[in-house]
Amino acid sequence: MASISIEEISKVYPNGFQAVDSLNLEVAEGEFMVLVGPSGCGKTTALRMVAGLEDISAGVLRIGDREANQLTSKERDVAMVFQNYALYPHMTVFENIAFGLGLRKMPKEDVRKKVTEAASILGLTDLLSRRPALLSGGQRQRVAMGRAIVRNPAVFLMDEPLSNLDAKLRVQMRTEVHRIQRRIGVATLYVTHDQTEAMTMGDRVAVMRAGVLQQCDKPQVLYSRPTNLFVAAFIGSPAMNLFEAYLSDDGMSLQMGSQRLSLGAEALEQRPEWAGHRGRKVVVGLRAEDLPVHSGEDANFFLAKVEAVEALGSELLVHFSIDAVRVSGDQSADDESGEMQAVLGSMGVGIARIEPRANVGVGDMVRLRFYPERLHLFDPESECSLELPR
DSSP states (O other): OOOEEEEEEEEEOTTSOEEEEEEEEEEOTTOEEEEEOSTTSSHHHHHHHHHTSSOOSEEEEEETTEEOTTOOHHHHTEEEEOSSOOOOTTSOHHHHHHHHHHHTTOOHHHHHHHHHHHHHHHTOGGGTTOOGGGSOHHHHHHHHHHHHHTTOOSEEEEESTTTTSOHHHHHHHHHHHHHHHHHHTOEEEEEESOHHHHHHHOSEEEEEETTEEEEEEOHHHHHHSOSBHHHHHHSSSSOOEEEEEEEOTTSSEEEETTEEEEOOHHHHHHOGGGGGGTTSEEEEEEOGGGOOBOOSSSSOEEEEEEEEEEEOSSOEEEEEEESSOBOOTTOTTTSHHHHHHHHHTTSEEEEEEEOTTOOOOTTOEEEEEOOGGGOEEEOTTTOBBTTSOO
């Protein structure tokens, strides 16, 4: 087993395009690290540099205690699982898994032992005599993983291995891949554009944007303490609601559109970092689950108009509009709220996750409760969280 150390690695193509900019990342032995971000953010390029499939323009890559910049893919002792299963259709499952071992001239008895062990881990023991055409998508992906496992590599690299599966099978395979990685205990760098996949699988998650690492931490930390607007908008489903607001001169309230949100002294004591932005424009972030329908008389609510209701059985997703300006966080192109923003014009739109028995309908005006201690505030110019040290 080995670790992966990525130190200030960059990739600049001959045409001048910089795909990865000074990436720093450490993947410990046995750790499952997920690289996530929108298409074109540089995550696959970073993975290919680790694999030796792309030259490194600058920086140092170490696998274990060896500098790997000048090593070939074979010398790096990495195994890569691709989005495309790349199985040989004329070979059985056994032959597909054993293919790489045969090229190494390994004795047949050793090959049989390794393939049998890998098949047991992957739940493929009863399928070893079948050909790929008779397998499901999930089974084919496990065969592709088996081909990597039998090599006993120093590290695993996975490039969106579940993206070709249907939604239900992807959920099942997330658990399977995580279980297999845990059992083998090899450092794994996993690339995906699906933030749900990243959050449910990774020991830690590294969020990338335009070739630059935005934040790397445990999934729950990314969710509860995003360092900037991009991470706040990208992590979480539905995405965090983001609106322009003004923090009052005394810091005791937020002006969001025509409505004033009372913060109170306790919230200010918990968030002393907010003091430097009193009397200034901010971006306020509200998670959907922190906005229940409110029936009390205290001041911690704002009025919103219901634009659509999605009944999901265990919960309702209420799409609402207010007269504050919505901030996209670069997610408007592929998030449902962004589509509704285009329909509703200048009104701010958001989503509240509420209990399924709530009596709400399209066109209703509802009170949405908010919790000052759960608010996220961001600087609209730097896009950084106000909770970060200056």
